[in-house]
Each structure stands twice: as structure tokens, then as C-alpha cells.
Amino acid sequence: MPEPGTDALWLVLIPLITALVSFLLPTRGGTLAACAVVVAAWPLARLLHAVWHTGTVSQHLGGWQPPLGIQVSANGSDTFLLMIVWLIGLGVTIYAFHYFRKKSELFWPLWMFLWAGLNALIISDDLFNLYVTMELVGLAAVALTALTGRAEALRAAMRYTIISLTGSLLYLMGVAMTYAAYGSVDMETLSTTIKPHPAGYTALGLMTVGLIAKAALFPCHVWLPPAHANAPAPVSALLSALVIKGPFLILAQLWLQVYSKIVTPEAFAVISFLGGAAVLWGATQAIVQQRLKRLIAYSTVAQLGYLFLALPLTASHPDAWSGILILLAAHALAKTALFLAAGNVLHAAGHDTLAELKTIMPRLPVTAFAVALAGVSIIGLPPSGGFLGKWLLIVSALDRNALGIALLLVIGSLLAAIYIFRIIALAFSGEESTKGVRFHQPPRSMEWAAFVLAFFAVLLGLASNAPLHLISMGGRMAP
Amino acid sequence: MISSEQLYLIAAAALVTIGFYAIGRSPNLMRKLLGINVLGNGIFLFLISVARPPGKSDQSPDPVPQAMVLTGIVVAVCATAFALTLVDRYRAATGRLTLTETDDYA
Amino acid sequence: MSKWLTRLFCLSLFVGLSLALLQLPNDDARLSPAVTRQLDASGVSNPVTAVLLNFRSYDTLLEIAVLLLALVGAWAIGQPRTAPATLDDAPLLIVLRLFLPPIILGAAYFLWVGASAPGGAFQGGAILAGGLILLLLGGRSPWLRRPLLHRFLLILGLTIFLMLTVLPSFSGHAFLQYPPEEAKIWILMIESAALISIAFTLTALFLGGPPRSPNS
Numbered sequence: 001m002p003e004p005g006t007d008a009l010w011l012v013l014i015p016l017i018t019a020l021v022s023f024l025l026p027t028r029g030g031t032l033a034a035c036a037v038v039v040a041a042w043p044l045a046r047l048l049h050a051v052w053h054t055g056t057v058s059q060h061l062g063g064w065q066p067p068l069g070i071q072v073s074a075n076g077s078d079t080f081l082l083m084i085v086w087l088i089g090l091g092v093t094i095y096a097f098h099y100f101r102k103k104s105e106l107f108w109p110l111w112m113f114l115w116a117g118l119n120a121l122i123i124s125d126d127l128f129n130l131y132v133t134m135e136l137v138g139l140a141a142v143a144l145t146a147l148t149g150r151a152e153a154l155r156a157a158m159r160y161t162i163i164s165l166t167g168s169l170l171y172l173m174g175v176a177m178t179y180a181a182y183g184s185v186d187m188e189t190l191s192t193t194i195k196p197h198p199a200g201y202t203a204l205g206l207m208t209v210g211l212i213a214k215a216a217l218f219p220c221h222v223w224l225p226p227a228h229a230n231a232p233a234p235v236s237a238l239l240s241a242l243v244i245k246g247p248f249l250i251l252a253q254l255w256l257q258v259y260s261k262i263v264t265p266e267a268f269a270v271i272s273f274l275g276g277a278a279v280l281w282g283a284t285q286a287i288v289q290q291r292l293k294r295l296i297a298y299s300t301v302a303q304l305g306y307l308f309l310a311l312p313l314t315a316s317h318p319d320a321w322s323g324i325l326i327l328l329a330a331h332a333l334a335k336t337a338l339f340l341a342a343g344n345v346l347h348a349a350g351h352d353t354l355a356e357l358k359t360i361m362p363r364l365p366v367t368a369f370a371v372a373l374a375g376v377s378i379i380g381l382p383p384s385g386g387f388l389g390k391w392l393l394i395v396s397a398l399d400r401n402a403l404g405i406a407l408l409l410v411i412g413s414l415l416a417a418i419y420i421f422r423i424i425a426l427a428f429s430g431e432e433s434t435k436g437v438r439f440h441q442p443p444r445s446m447e448w449a450a451f452v453l454a455f456f457a458v459l460l461g462l463a464s465n466a467p468l469h470l471i472s473m474g475g476r477m478a479p
Numbered sequence: 480m481i482s483s484e485q486l487y488l489i490a491a492a493a494l495v496t497i498g499f500y501a502i503g504r505s506p507n508l509m510r511k512l513l514g515i516n517v518l519g520n521g522i523f524l525f526l527i528s529v530a531r532p533p534g535k536s537d538q539s540p541d542p543v544p545q546a547m548v549l550t551g552i553v554v555a556v557c558a559t560a561f562a563l564t565l566v567d568r569y570r571a572a573t574g575r576l577t578l579t580e581t582d583d584y585a
Numbered sequence: 586m587s588k589w590l591t592r593l594f595c596l597s598l599f600v601g602l603s604l605a606l607l608q609l610p611n612d613d614a615r616l617s618p619a620v621t622r623q624l625d626a627s628g629v630s631n632p633v634t635a636v637l638l639n640f641r642s643y644d645t646l647l648e649i650a651v652l653l654l655a656l657v658g659a660w661a662i663g664q665p666r667t668a669p670a671t672l673d674d675a676p677l678l679i680v681l682r683l684f685l686p687p688i689i690l691g692a693a694y695f696l697w698v699g700a701s702a703p704g705g706a707f708q709g710g711a712i713l714a715g716g717l718i719l720l721l722l723g724g725r726s727p728w729l730r731r732p733l734l735h736r737f738l739l740i741l742g743l744t745i746f747l748m749l750t751v752l753p754s755f756s757g758h759a760f761l762q763y764p765p766e767e768a769k770i771w772i773l774m775i776e777s778a779a780l781i782s783i784a785f786t787l788t789a790l791f792l793g794g795p796p797r798s799p800n801s
Contacts (some may be wrong), residue, residue, distance in 0.1 A: 005759070006754050006759075006760060009760050013747060013750065013751065013760075016650055016743070016747060017747060019653075019654075019657075020653075020740045020743060020744055020747075021652075023653075023657060023736060023739075023740060024733075024736050024737065024740060059759050059760065060758060060759060061642070061643040061760055061762075062639060062640060062641075062642055062643070062759060062760070062761040062762050062763070063758060063759045063761075063762035064623070064639075064640050067616060067619070068619040068620065068623065068640050069640050069641065070641055070643045070644065072643075104661075106657055106660060106661035107659050107661075109656070110657055110658065110661060111655045113650065113657070116650070120647060126644075128550075128641075128644065129643065129644055129647070130546055131649055132550065132554065132644055132645060132647045132651065133649050135554050135558065136654060138652050139557070139558060139561060139651065139655055139658055140654055140658070142560070142561075142565070142658070143654075143657070143658030143661050143662055146565060146568070146659060146661075146662045147662065149568070149662070150572070151569075151573050151574070153567060153570045154569045154572050154573070154662075155569065155573070155578060157565060157662075158508065158565055158566065158569050158578060159559075159578055161562050161564075161565060162502065162508075162511050162512075162515070165515050165558055165562070166499075166502055166515060166518070169515065169518050169519055169522060172522055172551065173495060173521075173522045173525070176522055176525055176526050176529065176544070176547070177525075177606070177609070179529065179543070179544065179547075179606070179615065180525075180529045180609045180610075180613075180615075181609055181610065183613055183614075183615040183616065184615075184616065197608070198604065198608050199606070199608060199609050200603045201605075202601065202602065202605035203605075246766060268594045399801055423534065423682060431597060459711050485607060486599055488603065488606040488607055488609075489603050489606075489607075492599055492602040492603040492606055493599060493603075495598075495599075495600050495602060496595050496596075496599040496602065499595060499598065500591065500592075500595045500689050501603050501619055503591060504588070504591055525606065526697065529609075529615075531611075532617075533611070533612040533613060538614075538617065539617075539632065540633070541614075541615055541616065541617040541620075542617070542620050542632035542633040542636045543615070543617075543620065543636055543641075544617045544638045545633045546633055546636040546644075547638075548642060549633070549637060549707060550637070550644055550645065553648055553651070553707060554648060554651055555650060556686055556787075557651055557652050557654070557655035557790070558655065560655055560659065560790040560791075561655040561659050561790075563793070564658075564659040564662060564663040564790075564794060565662060567663065567664065567793060567794075568662055568663060568664055571664055
């Protein structure tokens with residue numbers, strides 16, 4: 001019987017194997033990917049069972065003890081994230097199966113590489129290994145962004161490439177300096193040996209700047225809206241829901257665990273401020289957009305801001321970290337649903353201008369309800385996952401007298417309400433008379449994929465006990 | 480005055496700075512890619528100098544940073560090759576080798 | 586205005602970075618002793634190869650995945666390329682006849698010697714790629730006319746690596762845990778397969794886009 005530590009790595013190996021086979025047999029890509037998702041449920045379930053009962057599972061790859069070897073591990077938070085990635089992967093795979101049909105065969109190996117990279121990123125406990133996983137994710141993401149081949153997509157992908165590569169290299173410089181100063185790249189070892197040192201501060205600073213650029217935190221967010229808006233719908237979903245979260249998770253681990261002894265409260269204040277700025281800027285820009293996908297992309301900028309805004313709270317309140325993760329997951333599910341819904345609109349009408357929504361939505365009831373449910377979570381209305389995440393954060397903020405953070409959380413919800421209600425009003429006010437308007441019914445599974453994911457975003461808030469218990473297993477920020 | 484180790488470190492810092500400047504200030508995409516490569520090479524130079532054995536002992540150089548450099552070079556080559564393909568496709572689609580400053584707002 | 590701001594910023598970046606780097610401890614052994622202690626168990630005597638292919642082999646596995654990913658990405662977005670036409674150029678033929686055998690031997694040599702001296706799959710793969718590119722430029726690249734074989738050669742390295750990653754887990758060991766007595770053979774197998782894939786991947790990246798068969 002294989003030990004539980006191996007289950008986590010199967011979530012990396014299964015997508016890699018599938019990527020190879022779908023590259024060898026391009027016409028079977030969709031079927032192979034669907035099989036991979038189904039097969040991956042087994043190690044994921046075993047991992048969940050193991051973590052639920054014992055807290056953290058880990059493995060020393062090659063049998064070599066860190067810091068010489070590389071360790072991968074999954075605690076409750078990691079397992080929760082792996083499950084969210086899997087769930088979204090399932091929805092996107094079903095959707096993309098019909099969206100691409102037989103075109104863009106290379107989407108499938110690229111998506112499998114992306115999935116492998118994301119899972120590898122979540123379970124990795126090694127700073128240099130994280131660099132390689134970020135490159136895996138980054139290259140796949142950029143290639144997927146440019147998939148349509150249109151000029152705007154290529155331009156957005158080009159900008160994304162430059163920023164992604166530069167950010168990764170700045171991170172790598174930080175890793176190199178960390179090794180030079182502290183003699184290891186293993187995160188567990190480092191969290192005990194790191195002491196204040198100019199090289200340490202510089203290393204953390206470089207890594208932070210690189211990760212902020214890759215996570216599109218204000219003011220390095222400019223590349224995100226064009227990239228997410230011009231990619232094919234399933235790709236936009238993956239980018240906004242999952243890819244963008246990777247650098248944030250690494251930064252959180254660096255600030256809260258590895259370098260926690262040398263991060264200053266002032267630094268937390270700065271990054272929290274940038275998060276707040278992202279919330280305000282992203283939401284106000286979303287309100288004035290005329291195209292649906294552009295609006296949703298700016299919403300991502302805002303929602304990501306919440307995660308950084310709330311970082312200072314985690315030191316004193318374990319609940320704040322749960323809130324951040326729940327918010328991250330709810331956003332991932334809801335944002336995927338929104339982008340898939342936008343894809344349905346595009347498929348049906350050939351464009352996604354907001355003004356035209358009222359002629360299209362009446363004929364896509366499932367999609368319309370998906371948008372409504374997802375919107376509820378994005379705004380943060382009860383009983384959705386978005387509400388639960390924000391509630392946990394507001395409670396922690398008030399408890400610590402961080403009134404600014406609490407206020408921004410509320411203002412962000414109000415602003416989100418404006419742009420969400422705008423979409424919903426247009427979607428639900430429509431007339432049936434659509435003479436002469438082009439309408440091409442999207443396949444049922446595309447509509448239902450969006451709906452089910454939106455439903456899960458709300459379900460996260462309703463059935464919150466299990467996820468919250470899972471997140472607390474194994475020590476929230478333990479490697 | 481300056482020992483050879485210190486020279487390597489300063490050179491690495493210089494390369495990193497030059498690469499960063501090129502990425503930020505060059506409008507031409509090829510120059511940005513070259514800047515990325517210079518930045519990467521600065522980091523690799525730094526890693527190699529980290530591998531230097533302590534003092535004047537006869538120990539062999541530290542293999543871990545060397546392995547990091549090897550991995551880093553492969554990743555950098557892949558990324559550059561992919562980026563060049565993207566630049567080529569971009570130029571074919573737009574006729575330009577620069578990113579326009581304003582995005583199309585819908 | 587923003588030009589001078591950038592220059593000022595870069596200047597302070599240079600100064601700050603230099604100062605931070607100069608203050609690094611320069612008499613630290615870091616992980617070197619740990620490597621030396623375990624070197625005999627690694628199956629090779631070159632410490633860099635030991636780190637790359639044994640102690641931190643997971644990094645190398647992912648890195649080979651990145652290599653293949655870059656190619657898949659380039660094929661997904663690149664413009665289709667036709668292979669160059671066959672050149673019946675006398676000097677080129679002479680160059681090919683003179684250079685190819687030493688290139689192939691050199692690649693094999695670097696692969697073999699990597700166990701005890703600087704060398705290995707990447708170095709050998711890069712050299713072999715040089716030879717393949719020479720063939721490509723001369724229009725003698727038959728692998729481009731057989732897509733299935735070509736793709737098989739491209740994935741061979743990662744495939745073998747994944748197989749040897751998974752194999753130890755079936756007997757209760759950790760992933761990538763080579764049996765100590767056979768470590769050298771395992772490493773050689775991985776490196777041989779990787780060399781072929783690395784060479785063909787670099788050559789395909791050089792082509793710059795998905796190969797288009799002349800008939801389509």
C-alpha cells in the first residue's frame with residue numbers, strides 16, 4: 001500500500017503523463033484530459049482522508065532528507081486548494097471539450113501542463129522548486145492566452161510574457177541570495193534559521209516585487225485585464241481563478257512562514273495598502289467597462305486585492321487565514337462561472353457587449369442563473385462563500401482595530417454590487433423578441449458547467465464547517 | 480583593493496541592473512528579451528560565485544548553485560525560444576515590434 | 586522626466602544590490618558537506634550530476650517538463666514552418682560529413698563522462714542539437730516528415746523519467762528513490778533518453794513553429 005505522501009505527488013504526475021499522451025495523440029486530447037480528471041479523484045480522495053485524520057502528509061523525494069533533498073507536503077490548506085483546483089479543472093475540462101470541439105488540439109497538453117504546475121506549486125516546500133513550478137505555470141498560461149491568434153490576444157500575451165519572466169527572475173535572484181545567506185532553499189529549515197541580515201531583506205524584497213508583478217497587484221496590474229479578456233473563455237477562467245493565485249500563495253508562505261522573523265509591520269502595512277488600492281481601482285474600473293469579459297477581468301484585480309489587504313491580520317488571527325482561503329476559493333469558483341458564462345454569451349451572439357446582454361440572456365436561462373449565483377458570491381452576500389470569507393476577515397479586522405481594512409472590505413462589496421447588478425439587470429430585463437439577431441445555442445454542458453461552479457461558490461458558504469475544519473488541519477501555515 | 484570575489488558580485492549586480500533597465504525602457508521587444516537574458520545571466524553569474532569554496536581550501540566548489548544554474552539556463556533558453564516565437568507571430572499579425580502604449584478600450 | 590526617474594531607480598538598485606551582495610558571508614560551506622557525505626550513495630562521482638539527477642532530481646523532472654512545454658507552446662502559437670528544402674551544396678555536404686560523426690561521438694562522450702566530470706544529458710543534448718540543426722539547415726531532416734516518430738522522440742525523455750519516478754513507489758519507497766546499487770544505471774537511462782529529447786526539442790524550437798508537411 002503506498003504511503004499517503006505519494007498521493008499528493010500523483011496529482012502532479014497524472015497531468016504530466018496525460019500531457020505527454022495528448023501530445024502524442026492530439027485528436028484524443030479532450031477525452032484524455034477528462035480521464036485524467038476522473039483518475040486524479042482517487043489520490044485526491046485518499047489525500048483528503050489522510051490529512052483529515054493526521055494533519056499533514058509529506059514526502060522526501062528520492063528518499064533524501066531536506067535540506068539536501070526536496071520535500072513536498074500537503075496540510076489542510078494545501079489539500080483544500082488542491083480540491084478547488086480539481087473542481088475547477090473538472091468544470092473547465094467539460095466546458096472546453098465543447099468549446100474547442102476539434103480545434104486547438106494543443107489546448108489539452110497545455111492545460112495538463114498548467115494543472116501539473118499548479119498542483120506542484122501548492123505542495124512544494126522548496127524555494128528553488130517553486131521557481132521551476134512557477135515557470136511551468138507561467139509558460140503554459142502565456143501560451144494559452146495567445147491561443148486565439150488575434151492581434152489583441154498576442155499583444156496581451158506578449159506583455160504578460162515579459163512581466164512573467166521578469167518577475168520569475170527577480171524571484172530567482174531572491175532565492176539565490178537566500179541560499180547564499182542562509183545555506184538552504186528548504187522552507188522548513190529556513191523558517192528556523194533566518195535572522196535579520198541585509199542580504200535577507202534584499203532577497204525578500206526582490207522576491208516580493210517579482211511575485212507582486214506576477215500576481216497583478218496594484219500598481220503592477222496593467223497586464224491583467226487585456227490578457228484575461230482576450231483569451232478564450234475557458235482560459236480566462238483558469239487565469240483568473242487559479243494562475244493568478246499561485247504567486248500570492250508563495251508570497252504568503254514567504255511572509256508568514258519562511259521570512260516571518262524579519263518581516264516588519266511597516267512592510268505589512270505597505271502591502272495591505274496596495275491591496276486596498278487594488279480593491280478600489282479594480283472595482284471602479286469594472287463599473288465603467290462596456291464589454292463583459294473586460295469587466296470580469298477588472299473584477300479579478302479587485303478581488304485579488306482583498307487577499308493582500310487582509311494579510312496583516314493573519315499573524316494574530318488564525319481565522320483570518322481561513323477567511324483568505326475561503327475568499328480565494330469562492331472567487332475562483334465564481335470567477336470561473338462568470339467567464340464560462342461570458343463564453344456562452346460570446347458563443348451565442350458572437351460578441352460580449354454589455355448593452356446587448358438583454359437580447360441574449362433570455363434565451364440562456366441556465367447561464368443567466370449562473371451569473372446571478374456567481375455575482376452573489378463576488379459581492380459577498382450571504383449565504384455564499386464570498387460572504388463567509390469576508391465575514392471572517394471583517395471580524396478579525398474589527399477585533400484588531402484595523403478599521404481601515406474592515407472599511408475597505410465593505411466598500412469593495414458595495415462597489416462590486418454596482419457592477420454585478422449592472423450585469424444582472426441587463427441579463428434579466430431582456431425581451432424575447434430577437435428577430436434578426438444572431439443566436440447560436442451553446443451546448444447544454446457548457447451552460448451547466450458554469451451553473452454548477454457558481455452553485456459551489458454559494459455552497460462553500462452554506463456547508464462551511466467541513467472546509468473550515470480542513471483548512472485548520474496540520475497547522476494553517478505549516479509547510 | 481577589490482578581491483576577485485567582490486568583483487564577481489559587483490558584476491552580477493551590474494548585469495541585473497542593466498537587464499532590468501533594458502526591460503523597462505526599451506520599446507523594442509527584441510531588446511526587452513535581450514534584457515531578460517542579461518538579467519538571467521547576472522543571476523547565474525551570482526550563483527556561480529556563490530559556489531566558490533570557502534577560504535583558500537582545496538574543497539571542490541559547491542554543487543548546489545551549479546545545479547541551479549544548469550536548471551536556470553535550460554529554463555531561460557526555453558522561455559526565450561517561446562517568447563521569440565510569440566514575437567514572430569505578433570509581428571506577423573501587427574507588423575510591429577513594439578507594444579503599443581494604449582490598449583484598445585471597448 | 587520618467588527617464589531620469591528610471592535611471593535614478595536603477596542606480597539605487599545597483600548600489601543597494603551590490604552592498605547587500607558584498608555583505609554575504611563568504612566562508613560558508615552551505616550544503617556542500619551534505620553532498621559530499623552522501624555522494625557515494627548517489628551512484629555517480631560528479632557532485633553536480635549527483636545533485637541534478639539524484640538529490641534534487643524532482644527539479645530536473647519538472648525542468649524537462651518545462652522544456653517540452655515550451656515546444657508545445659511554440660507549436661500552439663507559432664506560424665507553421667516548412668522544413669528547408671534539400672540543399673545539394675558541395676561545401677555543406679563536406680561539412681556534414683566531417684562534423685556529424687564527431688558531434689554524435691561528442692554528445693555520447695559528454696553523456697558518459699557526466700558521471701565523473703562536468704557533463705551530462707543537457708550538455709550532450711545541446712551538442713547533438715547542433716548537429717541536428719546542421720542537418721535541418723541542409724534540408725536533410727527526415728524526422729520532420731514522420732510526425733508520430735518526431736513526437737515520440739520529443740516525449741521520450743520525460744516518459745522515461747516519469748517511469749523511473751513512479752517505479753520505486755510500487756515497492757513502498759519514495760518517488761525517485763533509486764535502489765542504491767543500481768543508481769548509476771538508472772541515472773544513465775534517464776540521461777540517455779533525456780539527451781535525445783533535449784536535442785530534438787532544441788532543434789524544433791530552432792525551427793520556430795509547428796512543422797508543416799509539404800503536402801498540406
